Amino acid sequence: MLRLLNIEFIKLWNNKASKVLILAYFILLSLIAGIAAIKFNFGVFDFHLAEQGIFNFPFIWHFNTYVAAELKFFLAIVIVSMVANEYSNKTIKQNLIDGLSKKEFIISKFVTVAVFAFISTLFIFILSLILGLIYSSYNETSIIFSDLEYLFAFFVKLLGFFSFCLFVGMLIKRSAFALGFLFIWYMFEGIVRLGLFLMESTKEYADAITQFLPLKSMSNLIEQPLARLGAAKEIASMAGEDLSYDYAVHWYEIAIVLGWTAIFIFFSYRLLLKRDL
Template sequence: MGHLLYIEWLKIKNYRTFWILFTLFVISMFGICSLWWYFDVYTKESGDMAMQAAGSFIFGSFRFPGVFNTLTQISSWLLYFPGFIIIFLTTNEYTYRTHRQNIIDGIDRKDFIKAKILLAFILALLCTLIVSICAVIFGLMSGSGYYTNDILISVFYFFIQSCIYILFALFLGLLVRRSALAIGIYFIYGILLDYLIAMTISKYTNSTIGFYLMPLQVSDQLLPNKISSKFLEMLGDFKTSIALIICIAWIVFYCVFPVRKFQKEDL
């Protein structure tokens, strides 16, 4: 496993696009959080009760333990960056036909895909780590708080959400094979299509089932913001435990499908 990851590291360590996108993720994370935090502080200092209520409803709290929930919600919008990274890394193999060369040189087909899946998990882990560090920094900046298990649960849910977003990107990269097209589909699907399909299913079944079935929606609902929670409440009961099981099922699918596909096709 270490050997496979080392090969992936050799591929990305001098890959400028990787570093640009990763830096953008980190800068955006800290940048958006700083703006959010500044707004939070400003509304509190202004003494405007209506602004404070709106701020805490929309942005959430920056104190422990709420800061973890707030930041994981903000950063879920930034998961497109690691998604783009994995799409580029996957489609590059097809564009440069290096997937063929790797197999010719002696990588097992299964190991080639395993390396990409491992990389996706490591990216998800890195994103979770950065978000957690960010949460600790902003939590400390916002004053005292207390520790609850909700912190760990939020972090875990964010990791699951990251895995789904990044593995979905890997799945698209392997399926579409062209970077521009895969990124276009990934972005439009993530922003619009996944939600629209979930909505349509839910509308016709008069339940929340659509939000359970669609991969990005179900992972988003692990860390729901207050607006979407209210919306789902109107549709019916939504159980996080079931959502978590479905998320794990999607993760398993995104790991098994590429391995099967890559083992059976001509390269």
């Protein structure tokens, strides 16, 4: 396993574009800390975002994983390019000639995306812990380490999305077209959801069906957290709006994404088996 992982990271390290994108991704993740410095002055009114509770334990686990998940497209480019370059540079054929089996090739790719997901999760855990210890009003151990299921959901979400990118890269073989397909698929799921909503005129019906679609199922793992803030609830109450959401991480949502992950890896392998390289 380590041998396969080492092969993949050598390829990535020798690709300048991949190095830049990976570095940019982790720099952007680090900029979450910059949110703490955001201040607005409206005359005599001072607004400091960090003082609104976004870095309070355990809310910080929800907030940071939600924000960080929106940056996953940087690594999506790396993963799609990683697969496309295998075809354009003929390295996939050379690897197979050198004795790497097709099964080992797919395993090496999957292990790589799993490592990306794990390192991202570990990075967010450490960053959130530091920010929480600095800014949180609650520092009891039981509170600090509650709601850690958002980190697990974050890992599963990245694993599922990166596996989808791996499959699309294997299917289309060209980076630009593969990334275009990801965007088109995102639009497709949105159109399906809108169509279901117009048919039944209920958000619940549309959500019940589309929760089984790949990108929507990944999105469902971590719902937007801002409505949990006291300030948001007060504003909604004044406007007569109800901001009730189900913020929990559900086991069946995890199962759906893991199911899609297995499907993507399986069909990536089947594509490789049937291709004449």
